[in-house]
Amino acid sequence: xxxxxxxxGPTASGKTRLxxxxxxxxxxxxxxxDSRQVxxxxxxxxxxDYDDYTVNGKKIPYHLIDIADPGEEYNVFCYTRDxxxxxxxxxxxxxxxxxCGGTGLYLEALLAGYKLDRVPHDPELRKSLEKKTQQELxxxxxxxxxxxxxxDTLERERTLRAIEIARFELSEIASARAxxxxxxxxxxxxxxxxxxxxxxxxxxxxxxxxxxxxxxxxLIKQGIGHEKLDFYGLxxxxxxxxxxxxxxxxxxxxxxNTAIHQFAxxxxxxxxxxxxxxxxxxxxxxxxxxxxKVSAIIKLYSAFS
Numbered sequence: 001x002x003x004x005x006x007x008x009g010p011t012a013s014g015k016t017r018l019x020x021x022x023x024x025x026x027x028x029x030x031x032x033x034d035s036r037q038v039x040x041x042x043x044x045x046x047x048x049d050y051d052d053y054t055v056n057g058k059k060i061p062y063h064l065i066d067i068a069d070p071g072e073e074y075n076v077f078c079y080t081r082d083x084x085x086x087x088x089x090x091x092x093x094x095x096x097x098x099x100c101g102g103t104g105l106y107l108e109a110l111l112a113g114y115k116l117d118r119v120p121h122d123p124e125l126r127k128s129l130e131k132k133t134q135q136e137l138x139x140x141x142x143x144x145x146x147x148x149x150x151x152d153t154l155e156r157e158r159t160l161r162a163i164e165i166a167r168f169e170l171s172e173i174a175s176a177r178a179x180x181x182x183x184x185x186x187x188x189x190x191x192x193x194x195x196x197x198x199x200x201x202x203x204x205x206x207x208x209x210x211x212x213x214x215x216x217x218x219l220i221k222q223g224i225g226h227e228k229l230d231f232y233g234l235x236x237x238x239x240x241x242x243x244x245x246x247x248x249x250x251x252x253x254x255x256x257n258t259a260i261h262q263f264a265x266x267x268x269x270x271x272x273x274x275x276x277x278x279x280x281x282x283x284x285x286x287x288x289x290x291x292x293k294v295s296a297i298i299k300l301y302s303a304f305s
Contacts, residue, residue, distance in 0.1 A: 002091050003304055004182045005297070006099040008033070008107055008271060009189035010264035012199040013286055017052040018189060019100035021294045024055040026096040026301070030062040031086050033101025033110070038074055040066045063089075076169045077119065079106045099184075104270030105169060111279065113181045119168045126160055134159065141166060185304045186279060187297055188271060191286035200260050204253070213239055234259045 005022065009015040019030050030053070032038075053060045063086040068074045083099075083106075090097040101107060108114075129137060137159045144166035191199065216239040234256060242252035275281055282300060284293050 002087075002097065002183065003301065004087070004097050004099055004111075004184040005301060006107065006111060006184050006186045007189065007297075008100070008102060008104075008186065008281070009286070010196060010267040011102055011260060012196065012203045012264065013102075013189040013191060014199075015100055015102070015189050016049055018290065018293055018297075019098050020053050020055050020060045021290060022297050023060045023096070023098050024058065025294060025298060026098075028060070028096035028098045029090045029093075030060060031083055031090075031097060031099045032062060032064045033079075033083075033099055033103050033106045034065075035079075035103040035106060037065045037101075038068045038079075040069060075119065075165050076105055076109050080109050080114070083110050102267050104267060104274065108270075108274055108277075108279070111182050111184050111186070119165045122164050122167070125164060125167065129160060129163070137163065144170065185297075185301055186281045187300070188281040188283040189286050189293075190268075190283045195287065196264060197261055200264060201257055204257055204260065207235075208253075213243070216240060216243060234263060 005026075005028070007015045007019045007022070016030075022028065023030055053062055064079070064082055067082065068078075087097050099107070099110065129140075132140070134156055137156065141159060141163050144163060212235060216236055219236075220240070220243060238247070238252045238256035238259070241247045242249060247255070271281060284296055288296070
C-alpha cells in the first residue's frame, strides 16, 4: 500500500519548503491542501511561494495550485476528487506523494476518505434566509467560510448557493464516516506561540516588500472593486481598504497582522480537533534545523512503511 506523507501546520510554519525538501529526498511530488491556492491570479496574497518548490536547482512537481478561476465554484467535493486523481497519477509513476497544506477541511476529508456527494439544494435553509438582505447574507457567508469566491457575493442566488455549500461542507465533515482512510504518515510543524507570531509578522513585512500591495493595485486596475476584494481573503481585504483610503498603512498592517494571527490559531484548533477524532499527528518542533526535520520525517517514513 502506498503511504501518503502529510505535512500540515499553521500559516508561516515553513511546511511548503519542508515538503519540497522531503520530496527531493524521496523522489516525490506535492499535492497542495490550500483552499485559496487553487485559484489563479492571486499569488503573494495567498502565499504561493513558488521558489520553495525548487531544491538544489531542481523543481519539485506540485498539484492543485492555479487550477481554478476565481469565479469558479470550488469546494471540498471538488478538492477530494482532484486530489484523488493527483494521488493516482503520482502513484502510477512510482513516486512518493506528499500532501502539504493548512486547510483542515481539505486535509481531513482526503485523509479520512470521506465519501462526499455533490451539494444538494436546501429549501428549508433558503426559506429561513428569505428576509435577510444581500449584505446580511454576505456577512453570514463570511462567518461560514472566511475565504470564498468574489462572485459568490455579487448576486443573491450565488450567495445563497455558496451558503448552502459552506453549511453542507461543515456538516458533512462533522458527521461523515471514514470509508477508505488513507495509509498516511501525518507530520505537524509547530512553533511556540511567540515564535509563530514573530514568523507571521516577519513574513507579512516580507510580502509587502516583495510587492503584495502592487498585486492588489493591479487587481483594482483590472476593474475589481473594493466590494469584491474584501472577500478574496485577509490580505486582499485589508490592502484594499488601505488602497481605497479607508485606513492608513499602519492601521492596515496592524489589523492584517492580527487577523493572520487569529487565522493561525483557528488552524491549530482544527488540527487538535482532528487529533481528538483519531488522527495521529507527529508534531515536530519548528525550531529544529531543516536537515533535522527532514531526517526525522524520513526516519518516521521508513518505520511507517
